[in-house]
Amino acid sequence: MRIKSKLVILFSIIIVSTVVATSIIAFKSLESAVIDSQIKEMTDQVQTKANLINDLHYRAAQDLLFSVKNPVFVRYFDLRDTVAGNVHDKNKVLQFTPQQRLVKNELDQWIYNFQNRFNVDETCLVDINGQEITRVVLKKVALDKDLSYTEWMTPFFRPSFQNDVDHVYYQRPYVSPDTKRWVFAYTTPIVRSDGYKAAFYHFEMPMKIFQDLVQTTSGRIYVADPSGYLVADSSYKFNQNINSEPFRQSPKDYFPSINTISTSSDFNKALRNVQSNANTDVGHVTYNSNGELHYIVFKKLALFGWILAYEKPYSMMLSGNTNLSSLAITMSIIAGIAIVSGLISVFIISDRISRPIRDFAMKCRNQDVSNLQIINPIGNDKEINQVIYAFNEMIQRVNAIEKQKDEFASMVTHELKSPLTPIIGWCQTLKNPKLIGQLNSKQLNAVDVIQKNAKRLLQLVGDILDVQKLDLNKMKFDSQPVDVDDLLNYMYNNLQNVMAQKNIKQINSTKEQLTVRSDRNRIEQVLNNLILNAVDFVPSETGKIEYGAQSNGEEVLFYVKDNGTGIPLEKQKNLFHKFYQIDTSVTRKHGGSGLGLAISKGIIESLGGKIWIESELGKGASFYFTIPNNRTKTAMSEKVMDVKNTAK
Ligand SMILES: Nc1ncnc2c1ncn2[C@@H]1O[C@H](COP(=O)(O)OP(=O)(O)OP(=O)(O)O)[C@@H](O)[C@H]1O
Numbered sequence: 001m002r003i004k005s006k007l008v009i010l011f012s013i014i015i016v017s018t019v020v021a022t023s024i025i026a027f028k029s030l031e032s033a034v035i036d037s038q039i040k041e042m043t044d045q046v047q048t049k050a051n052l053i054n055d056l057h058y059r060a061a062q063d064l065l066f067s068v069k070n071p072v073f074v075r076y077f078d079l080r081d082t083v084a085g086n087v088h089d090k091n092k093v094l095q096f097t098p099q100q101r102l103v104k105n106e107l108d109q110w111i112y113n114f115q116n117r118f119n120v121d122e123t124c125l126v127d128i129n130g131q132e133i134t135r136v137v138l139k140k141v142a143l144d145k146d147l148s149y150t151e152w153m154t155p156f157f158r159p160s161f162q163n164d165v166d167h168v169y170y171q172r173p174y175v176s177p178d179t180k181r182w183v184f185a186y187t188t189p190i191v192r193s194d195g196y197k198a199a200f201y202h203f204e205m206p207m208k209i210f211q212d213l214v215q216t217t218s219g220r221i222y223v224a225d226p227s228g229y230l231v232a233d234s235s236y237k238f239n240q241n242i243n244s245e246p247f248r249q250s251p252k253d254y255f256p257s258i259n260t261i262s263t264s265s266d267f268n269k270a271l272r273n274v275q276s277n278a279n280t281d282v283g284h285v286t287y288n289s290n291g292e293l294h295y296i297v298f299k300k301l302a303l304f305g306w307i308l309a310y311e312k313p314y315s316m317m318l319s320g321n322t323n324l325s326s327l328a329i330t331m332s333i334i335a336g337i338a339i340v341s342g343l344i345s346v347f348i349i350s351d352r353i354s355r356p357i358r359d360f361a362m363k364c365r366n367q368d369v370s371n372l373q374i375i376n377p378i379g380n381d382k383e384i385n386q387v388i389y390a391f392n393e394m395i396q397r398v399n400a401i402e403k404q405k406d407e408f409a410s411m412v413t414h415e416l417k418s419p420l421t422p423i424i425g426w427c428q429t430l431k432n433p434k435l436i437g438q439l440n441s442k443q444l445n446a447v448d449v450i451q452k453n454a455k456r457l458l459q460l461v462g463d464i465l466d467v468q469k470l471d472l473n474k475m476k477f478d479s480q481p482v483d484v485d486d487l488l489n490y491m492y493n494n495l496q497n498v499m500a501q502k503n504i505k506q507i508n509s510t511k512e513q514l515t516v517r518s519d520r521n522r523i524e525q526v527l528n529n530l531i532l533n534a535v536d537f538v539p540s541e542t543g544k545i546e547y548g549a550q551s552n553g554e555e556v557l558f559y560v561k562d563n564g565t566g567i568p569l570e571k572q573k574n575l576f577h578k579f580y581q582i583d584t585s586v587t588r589k590h591g592g593s594g595l596g597l598a599i600s601k602g603i604i605e606s607l608g609g610k611i612w613i614e615s616e617l618g619k620g621a622s623f624y625f626t627i628p629n630n631r632t633k634t635a636m637s638e639k640v641m642d643v644k645n646t647a648k
């Protein structure tokens with residue numbers, strides 16, 4: 001994997017994770033602060049409402065006790081007529097004696113006044129027989145005929161007598177037979193002067209009081225009874241009209257079940273936690289329902305084990321909090337911008353870090369292996385330049401070794417060439433009967449083979465020597481006016497024989513008279529190599545080789561085009577390297593040692609020109625080279641100087 005990609009990936013991960021983590025942490029801490037403040041607000045509400053409810057009970061109880069302090073209660077039951085027992089007519093209507101009537105009037109007045117002071121549905125006085133002595137319902141004093149004698153059936157009858165003086169008994173909700181409403185009751189016994197509990201005094205409070213108390217504008221407030229129903233619920237509208245039999249009404253049938261809030265096991269668990277919580281402090285629990293967290297702030301009320309709860313789902317905890325939701329958006333935008341700009345910077349920085357390495361790699365790749373050049377420092381990065389210095393030191397050492405090798409090879413080649421000249425000369429002499437005598441045909445043949453191979457060897461040694469000279473910059477060049485037309489015509493004539501062997505069509509398409517100041521022999525050597533290569537790669541009979549020259553501004557452009565096999569693009573870059581041959585199989589038809597193009601390149605570049613190829617596989621090959629005018633030796637030695645300078 002590329003260093004740049006690694007850096008980009010690494011830094012991207014760091015940036016994205018840092019930004020995301022920071023945003024999440026920032027949001028989470030803010031979120032918990034908002035939720036804390038919401039819980040606090042809910043706690044305050046629960047506390048206030050719980051205080052109101054507890055206060056209501058307390059005041060009701062206090063008022064009840066205050067009310068019975070009036071001696072008129074005891075007086076009624078101390079009356080001899082009362083002690084003697086109740087008298088009813090045939091319709092079971094209680095018959096008051098005149099004394100009783102007097103005291104009852106006083107009682108009625110007192111109770112009536114009392115109900116005016118307090119929000120009570122019904123107030124009544126019931127004796128030990130279950131006979132109502134007086135009753136005020138919604139500020140209306142009941143007539144004698146309406147006084148009930150079966151109050152012993154009420155759920156609070158027995159417990160009221162079990163209660164002590166100055167104690168209040170609270171009755172769980174029931175439907176009042178008189179008001180046909182759900183109420184709960186407070187009772188306290190009336191004790192005669194002889195200590196006998198003769199009656200109890202009682203009043204009923206409508207449950208609606210709770211329902212009114214739990215109303216809220218956000219979330220849900222409810223009062224839960226330990227037996228699993230809600231006696232008040234801000235999200236529920238109770239039907240206030242009860243038509244069926246009072247007392248038979250079960251709270252469970254009338255009040256909504258606690259499950260109307262949630263049926264999730266999480267909620268039930270939370271509720272059990274609340275119920276098992278013995279103290280009456282405010283606490284809070286959470287539960288999960290439909291994938292959303294719900295918060296419940298609760299408090300146990302003083303009566304009936306009721307729990308007052310205020311509940312809000314997570315979304316409601318945050319909604320209305322514009323700061324938080326807008327902050328979440330702002331943070332997402334900032335995080336997005338930070339990530340994008342971070343990634344762009346990472347990309348740029350990574351590119352900057354890795355660019356010198358890539359530049360260095362490119363420079364290494366572009367090196368001519370036959371002429372390794374010192375690489376100039378890249379950028380200001382110390383590390384990469386240390387690598388370049390080390391690399392340059394290596395190049396210098398390699399170049400020095402190469403030079404020694406070349407000098408040695410040059411010397412060896414030169415030595416190889418010396419014996420070849422007399423061998424070829426003596427072969428020529430042997431072939432001449434006038435000089436050494438007539439050889440028979442077999443002997444002549446052998447001498448011919450020796451001479452041919454010696455010439456090939458001489459050619460090869462000559463090529464190697466050329467390469468050496470070029471490498472060592474020791475090749476000498478002429479600088480004379482070259483008549484290009486003359487040169488090409490001369491070559492045309494010389495090549496006639498070779499072309500005839502494969503029946504190749506040879507075309508010299510030069511159209512202008514050109515002269516260039518350069519080295520005629522070397523240009524001829526290059527053209528020769530290019531044309532002879534083409535000869536080997538064009539087909540017999542249909543082969544066509546076109547060559548020539550044309551003026552190209554300051555320089556002359558030479559070309560050799562053939563309709564041979566062509567060279568695939570990927571192989572073209574190595575074509576001008578020493579010993580490179582495309583087909584290296586033993587069965588190849590093209591001979592040679594792969595030095596021709598390398599020498600051609602060396603010569604052309606030394607003459608100040610350029611050489612290149614344009615070809616496609618199967619579509620022939622076209623070689624081009626340029627020869628500038630006035631290319632002098634001075635200019636060439638400048639090039640040599642350049643290389644030496646950079647090598648330092
Ligand atoms: N006109 C051409 N068409 C197709 N392939 C060519 C052509 N010219 C050169 N080549 C390929 O390029 C290789 C190198 O050519 P080059 O002249 O350097 O060496 P050579 O001809 O093999 O040997 P030498 O020239 O040293 O005798 C050849 O072996 C051949 O594979």
Ligand SMILES: [Mg+2]
Pocket residue numbers: 529532533592596597
């Ligand atoms: Mg060749």
